[in-house]
Amino acid sequence: MISLPVVLVFAAVLFGIGLYGVLGQTNAVMVIMGVELMLGAAMLNVVGFLRFAAQDSTSGAFFVLILLTLMALEAAIGFGLVISTFRNRRTAEVDDLTDLSG
Amino acid sequence: MVLSTRPRAALIVPDELSWTVWGTDPAERGLTPASAPEYARGLLVPEVVPAALAGPLVAALARVPQRPLVIADSGPNVTGSHVAELLGRSAQGSGDHHDSQHDHGDHGEHGHDMMAIVGDPSADGLVMEPVELELGPLSSSLPGGLIASLRLDGDLVVSCELRSTLVTGNGRGAVDPLAPVAWAVAATVATELADGTHPAPATAWRRIAAVELERAVSHLAWLRSVGRLLGWDQLVACAQRTLQPLLEARRDAGLAATPRGPGAGADARDLAVAAKRAGKLTGLLEGSRLAARARGRGRLASGTAPAGPNGRAAGALRDARDDDPFYRALGFEPVGGHEGDVEARVLVRAREAVASVALVTDALARAAAGRGWSEGPGFASPAGAAVEGPRGPVLASSPGAGAAPLVVAPGAAATAAAAAAAATDQEWSVALLTLVSFDLSGWQVPG
Amino acid sequence: MSDLTPVAILALAAVGAVAVACLETLVAGLRPAPIGATRQALAGLREPISHPRTYDSWLFHLAPGLLLVAALSALAMVPWAPGFRGIELETGAILFPAALAYVTPAVFMAGWGGGSPLAVIGGFRFIALMLGYAMPIAMVATAVAAPVGSLRPAAIVDLQGTTVPMALAQPYSLALWVPAVMAVALLPPFDVATARGELGGGAFERYTGLEAALIALARRVLLLAVAGMTAALFLSGWHGPWLPDWLWMAVKTAAVATLMLYAGRRMPRLEIERLLTLAWKVAVPGAIAAIVLAGGTTLLFYV
């Protein structure tokens, strides 16, 4: 049946997929999507603990609210940056954006 | 009140306005124009389909899901293929449907380097790929036969070209199917001027009534198509209710392009009803709802004032009826606006329709009373005959001695150019409304 | 919530869709033909499903299903009668906007999958529109739930039964709710995504056969759900002096649906710029103010 390790394994796999997206994708927008999945995995962890280990801890639920807001903020700033890089460099490919690497 | 059943969405070739001008209104046959071939359950088509519309019609029929109810009627005399042959071709060719609009997701197919998108930055400084779009000759909100090839940046129209694909009859005896009465009257008056004969006063008044009735019907049918484009069902219903008595009056008074003999006096009652409803329609249009969509949009470039209602809406009050003794006797003064935007063009045509209905009533009364006017035939101008058609002046000159008169409608090309210019650099819905607001014609009008 | 509730909701969706179709023809001043409409719809099912040549046919064929799921889950939240309160969730009033929020990807998928540039423009227009109106719907739902202290729609209806309907207590919330909800239900004058004249059929243009029938059903179920929830949240649902409670809810829902359809006929379609300006400059700030005012009225009158 459903128990805490099951939920955590689901979250771990989701985290792995997100990490693959962040490391493997060439486009900045796809990297942002990878980060979204990793944050989603973190939330799944917290909800898993909420359900099985700490029933009455409302601060856990509150932490998920903060994570939800964080997802939205991260995407917003990410797109702001993508727009300005696209306007200056005409591309959003992360491989081309290596000016700082000296 | 008696409720009629729901009209059937149909593919109307070339478009609804043409059928209303030619004779019977599609609404009387229970048909409304379908906004896309997928929605069409019926087909209203002239027996001889013009060549330019044959291909698009077969393509559209391929996208129609069920066997449509086909209504074929006599259309303008143009060269083209017979409708039965087209239906046959579409039935057996319905397997592979090919679309007139090349619309298969043509993003990123323009062959330039995929990684860096080149081009000049659009208004917000971002370089985006333009979309080429061709608004086809059929089932688009533009008049039938008119093709607009547009280039879009997002939903901003960057460039627009218009071309009419339908060809009127041969040179000399040409008749513009969207203004048949005006062209016929111009030709007859030109021959009379050349021969120096005089029509009887009654026929002169009936000619004026016929020209004005055709203008009123054309303007109201156009207002109905603007209502459909705006998605304003109330305007469509109001225009439809105003059109009905006018079409009845046209049949009774025998003024239709295909007259069925004059009826006795029944038209006076219809005209009175039509006048009242036209007044209500103008009141509806003068409200703030049309202004919300039309005020300040599609403004004509200063200096370009095409002939006809579009020019009058921009302040150039030129009208072929000004210096005509018959019209002066009827107490006619030209209707105009000064903004030159979409709202002005809509209001000018609505007010002209109201004025035309009044002129028709008055002219028919004088024709019945037989009151004559000595000073020569109507529609006379120094260079021959000049009739103000629904889309601008129609000039006719005849070399005399039985040769067919040359009838010309100057300014059609200028209007199309002004429309294309007014529609560029506008958001999509504004650009389309601007194009429709010029009441263009899908037929290549000679001259 | 008995086990039969989902079945009852599906039955209500089917019957309600036919009723809404008749209401539409009646408001358009034509004679409603319920048998004729259903027969034509069933005849439509025999038409072949069209496969436009696009590169995302997956999205194209998934869109009608998602639209119907979103409409049905929105309908499931509406409390119709004391005995039949739909799927009662503690946060039903928030799940209703959440269900409506899934109309947006469905319309985008239909537009993007359809392939023709006009359909794609329709899809993007709807995204822009819904970004502006998604938050006001959720905020007004919380504003209405504030005096009740619970997000259960049935509890909101019960409170309005004893006190005054929410339309009188918070008229500004109703003024924000109705246009936003009409925009979600693709009703004129907000139908910029499926504009019949402008976009030549808009996002749903390329559907025929079963998919076209699914979309027509989903749009009518959406209107039914929207009108039902408006009646429940603002017009004190099934409470009323003489008639039995389920009849009151039916009358109020029909009245709200008729008003929405009638308003659509009398207004030309608004431009997308004006709609977005209204959304971001009026609806979103107004919705935030509505929550503050709801808090105030709760403290003054309800607690």
Added chain:
Amino acid sequence: MSDLTTALVFWPAGVLMLVTALYVFITSSMARAGLLLLAALALEGLLFLALASEFLGVLMLLMMSAEMVIMVFFMVMFMPDPGGLMGMDMVHDKRRSAGAAVVVGLLLAVVAVLTDWPAQVLPPDAPDVRAIGFEVMGRSMFSFLFAGMAILFTMVGGIMVAKQGGRYGVQAPAGEVR
């Protein structure tokens, strides 16, 4: 909800979530990738509902649909081939990143399985909306205020960064495209 229904909802939603999440990075069409991400995170909302934290699940469903649709919006604008016509593979050093991801995933899964969590098998009455409300307005009000301010700063900051001419509105010198 009874145990059977939770299991019936949990397992298919969970597996489908992982599959859609994986396909986000495999598919070539960007619009499809965005909508797959939407499906993945919406299914995660369903998982929250199955794990009896109703308010969080509903919030997840509400927010994710709007957010991911914005994501699709940006992807179609800024990706060179949004329609996925060329079917090109937009991944660099595929092997190493896949390897790193698998290692990290396995590590976390092993940690999850081996440690014995304090599994209180209490009745699944997760904190209801009222409790979360009092928490937000009570003990954690400061952090929630901070989250609100962070949203405001992000809105302003995001627009300033994306605005033409950058933060100071300085027009690019002749020739250089800004």
